[in-house]
Amino acid sequence: MKFLGSKVYRYPVFKTYWPFFVGAVATYYLIGKAQSAMENSEQYINDPRHPRFRRGEKDQK
Amino acid sequence: MPQLIPFFFLNQLFYGFLTLFILLILVSKIILPYILKLNIVRSIIVKF
Amino acid sequence: MQLVLAGKYIGAGIATVGLLGAGIGIAIVFAALINGTSRNPGIKDTIFPYAILGFALSEATGLFCMMNAFLLLYGV
């Protein structure tokens, strides 16, 4: 496999790209809030793919 | 638009960023150094 | 309800007018490329990537309005 085949060199991944990781975490948090907001809108609340049905809730809000 | 269905927002982001992170680690630690070493060896061999 | 549907289709139809700009932009980019190469054939290799970049950027702005047309048709 590649890992065994070729040597793994050291590279300061976190030290050079920490702003991009911070940006990624921030967008993940923002999109998470956007998703939960849109999920509970009246258009998608009764959609069968809603994760709340998987957790056992049965009532059609 | 099936892209704007809210149930898969986080799912797309999670797997997308996960793949990009794995690729970043792979490229920066294994692939680019290998090509760099190849170029160095080639430049040394040409001098002989 | 029919009025909304009719309005949606009319809006989507009008939204595709923006592609006119994209067509003109792409034509200008490649006309400049042809002029440049005809005047100085040696420079073809350096200006070709810029022509492709110009083509992609001008086509992208045109496709933004096509995006709106599809959003109106299928999304809203």
Added chain:
Amino acid sequence: MLTYIRSPLDQFDISIFIGLNSPICDLSALDFTTFSLYTLIVLITIILIYNISLDRKLIIGSNLLLTIESTMDTIINMVKGQIGGKAYGYYVPLIYTLFIFILIANLIGMIPYNFAIAASLIFIISLSFSLWLGFTILGFYIHKFEYFSLLVPVGTPIALLPLLVLIELLSYSARAISLGLRLAANTLSGHLLMGILGGLVKTLMSLNIFSFILGFIPLAGIFCIVILEFAIACIQAYVFTILTSSYIKDSVYLH
């Protein structure tokens, strides 16, 4: 049960294969869907490509290594041309991963009946938004308050300053959306175009024998459109990376 493809947008539907659910917290972000399947496919193809080409101990390497080295040289020369200076080497891995991921994702999405990763608006726009946040934070980290001088073009008269700073602020913040929307809109409308035209020619050619023969003319047109879509798939990957590297240049070296 014959499924009718009603709207051409059905090719981008995401279906859940393995739905993870736990009473404690909502694990819907981690369940295995078509999107994660295709990111897995893209990852495995990239690993296989490099595994096959990099393992040969020869210095010259196979033809596959030649293609990889040529793409790498174009990206490295492009980044050197764009960012220049001493610190361009730091950002080559990030830009090369973006290029290779988008290129392989676009080419895999071009295979008929496959899911195009780059067509998922939310992921691509949030990727470009996180890149935009990234190089903004980078700019603020390097040039503390001097970073706002990016919004002032060189040599503007003082009277014009407030208006120009607003316009530059607008164009700077528009980068977050336009970078991602450009790639997503191109891929999405390309696939939609091919889907719609393919459907039209299929109905035309299935009418009777004459329309079948006549149908080969529009089919040739669609063939050229597919070739154009392959070119657009590669060009958009290159445009995404060249713009990201020029934005990083703006944040690292102010003007």
